Amino acid sequence: MSDMITADLVDLDLSADTKDAAARALAERMVALGRVTDLEGFLADVAAREAQMPTGLDGGIGIPHCRSEHVTEPTLAFGRSAAGIDFGAVDGPADLIFLIAAPAGADDAHLTILSSLARQLMNPEFTDALRAAGDAASAAALIRGDEPEAAEAVATEGAADTADSEGPEGSGVSESSGVSEGSQDSVASSVAASADDATGTSSSDAPGAPDADRPFRIVAVTSCPTGIAHTYMAAESLESAGRDAGVELVVETQGSAGFTRLDPAVIAAADGVIFAHDVAVREKDRFAGKPTVDVGVKAGINRPAELISEVRAKAERGEVTAAARPGAGTPVERAGEPGEGYGTKLRKWLMSGVSYMVPFVAAGGLLIALGFAIGGYQINEAKPVTEHFDWGQVDSWGALLFQIGGVAFGFLIPVLAGYIAYGMADRPGLVPGFVGGMIAFNINAGFLGGLAAGLIAGGVVLGIQRIKIPPVLRGIMPVVVIPLVSSMIVGFLMLIVIGKPIAEAQKAMTDWLSGLSGSNAVLLGILLGLMMCFDLGGPVNKVAYAFATAGIAVQAPSDSAMKIMAAVMAAGMVPPLGMALATTIRKKLFTTTERENGKAAWVLGASFITEGAIPFAAADPLRVIPASMAGGAVTGALTMAFGSTLRAPHGGIWVTFLIGKPFLYLLAIAAGTAVTAGLVIVLKGMRRTTPEGAASSEPSAATTTEAKQPVPA
Template sequence: MKIVAVTSCITGIAHTYMAAEALEQAAKKAGYEISVETQGSAGSTPLPQAVIDAADVVIFATDLEVKDKNRFNGKPFLQIGVSKALAEAEAVVASAVASISSAPLVGGSAGPRLSTKVVANERTATRIRKWLMTGVSYMIPFVAAGGILIALAFLLGGYEIALGTAKDDALAAGNLSDVHYWAALCLAIGGTAFAFLLPVLSGFIAFAIADRPGLVPGFVGGAVAGAVGAGFLGALITGFLGGFVALGLSRLKVPNWLKPVMPVVLIPLVASFVTGGLMFIVLGAPIKALMDALTAGLTQLADSGNLPLVGLVLGLMMAFDMGGPVNKVAYLFATGLLATQLANTNPTDPSFVIMAMVMAAGMTPPLGLALATVIRKHLFSNVERQNGKAAWLLGAFFITEGAIPFAAADPLRVIPSIMIGSGFTGALVGIFNIGLRAPHGGLVVFPLVSNPVMYIVAVAIGTVVTALLVLVAKNIKKNPETSDEALEAAIA
């Protein structure tokens, strides 16, 4: 039996490669040959066509649409989410093999047809999640690169580098021996990269919905959302709006002589005008008012001492699905606020404190689980102990997905524990009033926080709390008569 598989997750960092390894081990255990193509953020090496042609069945363990899916046309396939491949690899392999005779064919009449970049017969909520996460996955590298460069600029040149004409003056002087020149250069490049945040988010949501015809209206809509002050919420709306307008136009029946200019001229022109026009005329003002009210509310919370409560909520969200949609909503919220405060010289502005909360709370799940595997090795399998070694590194670099193998193996004990630990961490950052200008990087950007010592303390305490809660939960033995509901109640 020969199997080929493709794995991809939203961020293309952790899930993608861990799922591939899980499927390889499961297939090897069952005595099957398997070749896996990982479509991650570092790119992918396509499987040789000869290997695909020789395969008996294909497994798509993906949260995004498979690239160049037509390579697999005519092959029976099983479509699952990447998390299922992590949690139930052996069952997934068995199911794929058992269903060969009845499985749909890739690109065939028996299989699901694609009306967009997402499978047409999926549930509406699943399709919306995939569209949204596609935009987020393409946005994160721009946010990370641009945000860290901006933070480095402030580290080198102080906050005054962003005031008045300081940046332009330093660049015009061109003095390579002056640290302010390099600070200004980092700020200029980082600001340019960060400016792509909204267009890329909007553009690739539209792309996920309508394929290439959605790119132009999505990018234009995201840029307009930024211009009118509608922020990340406006970009989300223009992404969906531009995508559906482009999709509708691409489905119109037009004369043959008009078809060649539709994707190049008419669809981008009309869809961009509709999307951008609606954002300028109708949607921009109310969305901007909502974003302004949100910012004002956060400032009021900070002034009234309730910012730790925000940290608690954001921390719970970051750990709930460890890189999934809920996690990304919290992350988008933080980065969206960060993008509006590039010239703010107050290092503990609520927007910067919220970014610090989200990063710290996203680091503690893998770090806490890694620590737990060291303290009580016998409570974890050999595979989990090996995953614990990787989790140290993943957690240190703010890759929350490092906690997923543990949660997949024992969700009722692990997920509540890491949520409490992350909520506690977020609240501590709020109590300590620590700000952070960098949207990613983990340990690498600790020198850029307003109070690095207390930030390390907050992350360390959260890590210990997470580890202790996991160990306590692991010691709650589940006997055959104990239902999942009873166990959940006991943990609570």
């Protein structure tokens, strides 16, 4: 680690008071040494990583980190803050801040060294020594581990268990990129010793029933979005807690440096499983059929002993996951929580389809809108570009964009249905889901038909998978039998039984919307505005958005459909814009972090990313959400009353040139923004508060809410 941190990269008197300022101060040191080529670009990458999950840890530690193309070589900077800086940890601000910078193509060896630092941070002796360091040089040497006192500081009672973790240049860090080989070998040898005979039919094979003469065995997997820090901290925390609890615990770290799979014998002999992860566990079916605790990676860091107790309790009660089978461990099940009702599962299935559909809507809709902008509104009557295309004619380019967009839009309903089925039954659901969705598209069953096809396909596949199949046929089930049988059933139901009634219902709804005018249209605008602002990008918001996009997902959408799309996008822009305006007008009502979030909310709101208001709503939902809904309702009503239209499904103010009556449209957005800002200022002003003081003692909204990847409103 000698080339990764030097005294020039250490600031023992870090004066920054926010996490962004701290990252900037440490990054400037990296720039001065030529380790970072673009300060703003690198800080943007750090902020993007921070948005995925706060990087504060219990014990006063902050570890902002990222992989960035602006980093020339793996680098570590360290800062010590006397006042403490809020990085989102539950127990308060951090005084030890480590900024970890890895190149976009960092090699495994360097990433392993960074991960080893993460493990050291879980050692109280190491962090205490850093707090006591008297100068930058000694702090850098302590982190590198190249002085005797550093070795003493990182020594632990369990050194014998990790003696094989000596790394390069005497750093005292592990070279392993995945599993602690020593602990895995220990468990594997224990497995072999406890086997009753060559067949391996030991009483210890049953989960939750370990032999009295051996400890309880746990296998764990840790992973985080970047795979540099939290992954290895969780592993170290779990291993330490396992030693304290007297259990055999071995961890598979699925980090950026790759991962080494646990020995199948170790997994087979385990009495329980712990998943501490924020990204999907790779090859999860290896662990099926055992008592399992599934949590986020920070739970593995902050409460490992509790997780160990929980998995032991599950083993005692005989609670196990389903054995590995086709369709087990679907994307929706990974995100689920024990005891969820069918309503919650249904919402997740539908959201799975909508989330995959949105990119097709955005790409296809914008291409079609650009085609209209370039070639005029008669471009939908142009000949296919395969028959006629003139490189020098603007109309030909407009037709090209329009026809490409039409192809993208053609996938909308099949993708919706296919990925609803995928959310229910994993990959076996894709074929019948897409088949049913395409049938819904062909018979004009529209959005409702896609929903029905996806749910039917997923249900049919799940039903087939419950049938007991002879072993000789199991190999062909997922590739032949399930696609064949499920597609036949779904096709029959969609073409013969329910497809036509759904298509008629879709047509009736479309005709009703087309006939809306005057006060009825305004009421619809109010309803859509309320839905868009109720949960700020959640399921209710997505229902309104999907309803609007389905209306324009045709070659020639009606005027009413384009008005609905305009109202939905305008209302979805209001919450972040309103909060941005409020933080500008009455700064004293908001914390320092909220004022910083307000600056970003201007851009997010203008770009139709409703989620930009989530940090404010998370901190003060009883004031922010009603204010947002009021502003959204005003904007929705005005947009419908003005008769503004929109052919593009996304883009915010950046597609103003595609909006009918653009001036009135922007006026409606401004009015809603003013209502939201004014109302939230009034509501916040009615309570006694000292946000400036609270800013240093309460976790910020931005760091106590799990940030979402921006998706259309």
